[in-house]
Amino acid sequence: MTNPGLEGPYSAISPKPDSTITGELPDGWNLINGNAEAELAEESANVHEGKSAMRVTLNAAGSQRLEVGTRLKMEKKAYRFTIWLKSDGLNEMVVFARQTGDPYTVYFKKSVKVSPEWAAYTVEGVVGDTDVRFVVEMNKAPAVYWIDDFRVENVSEGTSQSGAMNCPTLRMAAWLAVTA
Secondary structure (H helix, E strand, C coil), X not given: CCCXXXXXXXXXXXXXXXXXXXXXXXXXXXXXXXXXXXXXXXXXXXXXXXXXXXXXXXXXXXXXXXXXXXXXECCCCEEEEEEEEEECCCEXXXXXEXXXXXXXXXXXXXXXXXCCCCEEEEEEEECCCCEEEEEXXXXXXXXXXXXXXXXXXXXXXXXXXXXXXXXXXXXXXXXXXXXX
């Protein structure tokens, strides 16, 4: 796993041609989609744990939701994904795991109401490919969102591997407790 705590260093993003998204992302995390007006930045004062969290200031939503995420190399098994989230008000965020390439099959997805208090959100299910993307999606604007401390657990056959998976880009500082 790479940078599950969303700690520094952060690097400048390469925005899509039709967007006005600026700022930086933590190593191991990517701007996946979005043509919004937004700024992504390292947050050091308002974190769940560690020294940094990701702050997303969404000034204007575009025709596509703003998506950030991390890529994982996994086995085809059941997993629990947990991430810590908060926002400047009561806002909806969507968290999901999907196939990285075409046809981009979504394995499991959950909408969550996020408040100004840090909270863990969890979603779980079986992944059907070894190349998986965990994604956090935002669309309400204007709003500010924070993402921190990411964890993955293998829950197949009653086993658990907390934070120690062989996943090249998955260490976001946010626990995701999204249960149906």
